[in-house]
Amino acid sequence: MSSNGAIPHHPARRNSLKVCSMGSAGAPIPPQARRYGVAQSPRLQVLIVSASSRHGDNARASKRLSCQLLGCSSPFTLNCLGVLSPVAHRARLAAYQEVMSDIDRKRDESTETLVIPAQYRKAKKLSWAGRFYDVLDIEDREERWLLYKLDAVLVTFMSAGYFLKYLDQTNVNSAFVSGMKEDLGMYQNQLTTAITMWTVGYALGQIPSNLLLTRVSPRWWIPFLELVWGLCTLFSYKIKTYQGLYAVRFFVGLAEAGFYPGAQYILGSFYKPHELGKRAVFFHTFAGVGTLCSSALQAATYSGLRGVHGLSGWQWLFVIDAVITLPIAVAGFVFLPPLPGQREANKGTFWLSTREWTIIDRRIAEIGRAPANQMTWARFKKIALGWHIYVLPVLYILWNNSGNASSIMPLWLKSFNTVNTGTGLRYTVPQINHYVMPIQGVYIITAWFFGWTSDSLLRGRRWVWPAFTTILNASVCLALANLPLYKHIKAHFVLYYLTQVTGGMSGLLFSWANEICSADNEERALVIGLMNDLAYVVQAIVPNFTWKQTNYPKASIGLYYSTGLSLTFFFWIFLTLYLHKRDQKRAQYAAEVTTVSPDSESIEKEVLPELPEQGSEWGRMAREVS
Incomplete structure (x- = not known):
């Protein structure tokens, strides 16, 4: 020692x-x-x-x-x-x-x-104030002001546009139960066929429209689509036969095709993961607001405008919908901005400065979201050999086609007037339009909850709420299929009101796709277009066999079909999650190998x-x- x-x-x-x-x-x-x-x-x-x-x-x-x-x-x-x-x-x-x-x-x-590659990083952890409105957590004053402006323009316009899209899309159902069935002689499967014609047009237009958005500014393309479907809606009041209705509904669907996938792609080009989910869901819920207002508007026009200038109540509904749509389309030409990377070829808007475009570019680079780039054969081959364009569209197909049970309720209520149910209940047209409204109310409230918690508490884990709601939907469909049609009336009401709890998942699924495909802009546009497109292709074909108008209001085949899709969707969610985690591990390993660390x-x-x-x-x- x-x-x-x-x-x-x-x-x-x-x-x-x-x-x-x-x-x-x-x-x-x-x-x-x-x-x-x-x-x-x-x-x-x-x-x-x-x-x-x-x-x-x-x-x-x-x-x-x-x-x-x-x-x-x-x-x-x-x-x-x-x-x-x-x-x-x-x-x-x-x-x-x-x-x-x-x-x-x-x-x-x-x-x-x-x-850790940027596109795989965990979403930002928010404060309690930020969980309500994430902009409150942004320290940089310029960036915070930019987000206020983006919300005021993008989210407001997309919400208003989608409200009008759904108003013009679903008004045919409200018109059907408000006199159009009798006026046009639609006593067989004509309503299903009319809806199918709209779906065919909708399916044809989506992928070309979304790919076009990677090269053409949304400022010109999206408002143009709104003008077209607004005019087609206006012409609907003049039709005299159900064959004419088929033609008009096809062109309404073709024009509306580019709006929803285009809006999801546009939002994904500006917002970060902890910001995207709530905005995607919020604007999607305006589909419910559109359906809600369509029922209320039809009830009002049926009672107050029926017979005015010789027009039926359902004809006035088409006129009013068109009058609301056209001014919003004009506003789009003024306010919508080009996408990041497009402003050199397309003039920017007056409300975004050069400094703010620099902030936008920095924000998108921070999350690894690629701007538009030239498509090459190597990139096309990489996209074609990847799993994104196969797994993600199937994910959305399963969800989109499993949520049709809510369509039964208005026809179930109307059947009390034509069938001896033994209950003594009868429902007027205004009552039918009003009683179905809580379906959309439940959908809107639950969707907002799911969107906000997905961004904040779950920090971008998009799979949690879809997995939960699809099991709920399967249970509801099974219960409706097995309940006697005219017994347990209150239970039927409750179950019908729960059929659209799963409806808020669309925004989360598209947010997930935006994030999974962040590294390739063109792949992201293509996948989002394919998801919505193929879902509606299936919807254009299968309902003719599973949701036949003649099977309503029981619709047992359709309910069991929805149950099967919901359960398959549950397992497909976890397949998608596994593949995404696998890609994350591979990308992280590749980054660790290639990263050049600072020398000693x-x-x-x-x-x-x-x-x-x-x-x-x-x-x-x-x-x-x-």
């Missing part, structure tokens, strides 16, 4: 030594540390471990820093500490810990920035100058070595 009580290190015992780590005496030496020698003093409990076990490819810098700070000329002379005083040990240990924590911080920053010299130059100038022996030795 030396004169100061320290135990000198013996070379023969190099690999059998134990170390004391701040009170945890006796811990085994890490294998990476044994090569370089470890000094110990039971009295002082000093830990000297090569940082290779903690800092990976920065090990050389960490070893040199350890030697310098602890007064050693090389890693193999660390045993010199055995003869140093307790005061010197404590001073050097404090300095060592400070520098190591600094290297830890720098390494963590390097890992977050380089090793640069780290030493960054860290060592921050050490306090001290006149003690350890400071002098460290400076001499460096």
Whole structure:
């Protein structure tokens, strides 16, 4: 033992030594540390471990820093500490810990920035105020003001446009139960066929429209679509036969095709993961508002305008819908901006400055969302061989086609007037239009809850609520299929009101797709278009066999069909999650292999100058070595 009580290190015992780590005496030496020698003093409990076990490819810098700070000329002379005083040990240990924590911080920053690809990083953790409105968590005043403006224009316009789209899409159902059935002689499957014709047009237009948006500014394309479907809706009041209705509904569907997938693609081009879900869901719920207002509007026109200027109530509904639609289309030409990367070819809007476009570009780069790029054969081949364009559209097909049970309720209520139900209940047309309204109310409230919690509490985990609601939907459909049609009336009402709890998942599924396909702009546009398109292709064909008008209001086949789709959707969610996690691990591994970390010299130059100038022996030795 030396004169100061320290135990000198013996070379023969190099690999059998134990170390004391701040009170945890006796811990085994890490294998990476044994090569370089470890000094110990039971009295002082000093830990000297090569940082290779903690800092990976920065090990050389960490070893040199350890030697310098602890007064050693090389890693193999660390045993010199055995003869140093307790005061010197404590001073050097404090300095060592400070520098190591600094290297830890720098390494963590390097890992977050380089090793984990941007598109796979976890969504930002929000404060309680930010969970309600995430803009409140933005510290930069310019960025916060930018988000206020984007919300005021993009979210407001998309919500208003989708409200009108759904108003014009579903008004045919309200018109059907308000006199159009009798006026046009639609006593067989004509309503289903009319809806199918709209769906065919809708399916044909989506993919070309979404791909066109990668090259043409939304400022010109989206309002043009709104003008077309508004005019077609206006012409609907003049039709005299159900064959004419088929033609008009086809062109309404063709024009409306580009709006919803285009809106989801546009929102995904401006917002981060912790911002996107709630906005995608919020604007999607205006479909429910459109359906809600269509029922209320039809009830009002049926009662107040029927017979005015010789028009039926259902004809006035088409006129009023068109009058509301056309001004919103004109506003789109004024306010909608081009997409990031398009402003060079398409003039920007007056409400976004050059500085704000710079902030937008930075925000999108931070999450790894690629801008528009030239399509090449190699990129096309990569997209075609990937799983995104196959798995994600099936995911949406399963969801989209499993939620049709809500369509039964108005026809079930109307059947009380034509069938001897034994209940003595009868419902007027205004009552039918009003009683179905809570379906959309439940849908809107639950969708907002799911969207906000997906961004905040769940931090971008898009799969949780779809998995929950699809099991609920399967249970509701099974219950409706097995309940006697005209018994347990209150139970029927409750179940019908629950049929659209799953309706709010569309925004979350598209947010998920935007995030999964972040690295390729054209793939993202294509996948979003395919998801909505193929879902409606299936909807154009299958309802003719599973949701026949003649099977209403019981519709047992359709209910069992929806149950099967809901259960399949549940398992498909976890398949998608597995594939996405697999891609994340592969991308992270590739980034770890290719990442060029700062070399040891640069780290030493960054860290060592921050050490306090001290006149003690350890400071002098460290400076001499460096």
